[in-house]
Amino acid sequence: DADVTQTPRNRITKTGKRIMLECSQTKGHDRMYWYRQDPGLGLRLIYYSFDVKDINKGEISDGYSVSRQAQAKFSLSLESAIPNQTALYFCATSDLRGGAETQYFGPGTRLLVL
C-alpha cells in the first residue's frame, strides 16, 4: 500500500465551485505539505504544517486554505475555484532522519477548472 495517498486522483470542476483535495499518510510523519506543479514552473509550495496545531503559508497560498485534521490527514481547499488553479497538486510528508529532511510525495491530483 502507498504511504502517501491522495484523493481524488483526477477532478474536473467549474469556476466558482468549492472543492477539497485530501491527503493521508501512514508514514507517521509530523510534517506535511501541499504543492502545485505547472508545466515549466516546477513545484511551488502552497501550505505546510509541522504538526496538527501548526499551519503555515507557502509561496502561493492565495485562493487556498488547508486543514490538518489529524497527524495523518492534511486537506487542501479551493474556496472558489478559478481556471488558473488548473494544475497538478501534490501532497508530501517529511521527517528529519538522516541529517537532511527528505520529502515523500503522493501520486498527485490532476485538477481542471473550467
Add this chain to the structure above:
Amino acid sequence: GNSVTQMEGPVTLSEEAFLTINCTYTATGYPSLFWYVQYPGEGLQLLLKATKADDKGSNKGFEATYRKETTSFHLEKGSVQVSDSAVYFCALRDFGAGSYQLTFGKGTKLSVIP
C-alpha cells in the same frame, strides 16, 4: 532569496549514453541539495541528496557532487537506460536561512531511446 536553475530540456539520449543534467543554486545559508525524479503519471521520488560541501550523493547509478565553490550539484549517470526516462528536479533546503521550504528547479525531461 533561494533559487535553483536547471538546464532546460527536453534531453533525448540513446540507451547507454552518458548523462549530465546541470544544476546551479543560489542560497543565503547552508543548503542541503537534492535530486528528485518523477516517472510518468507518478509523484516525485527522492533520487539522491547531499548535505554539505564535497558530499557525493549516489543511487541507482546516478551521482551528484555538492560543489560549494561553483554552487553546483550536477546529476550524472554513465550509461542511461530506457527506464530512466522521467523528469528530474534539482532542489535545495536552506536550513541556515531558517527556511523550511524546498526550493525546486523547473525540471528537466529526459527521454532515452533504444
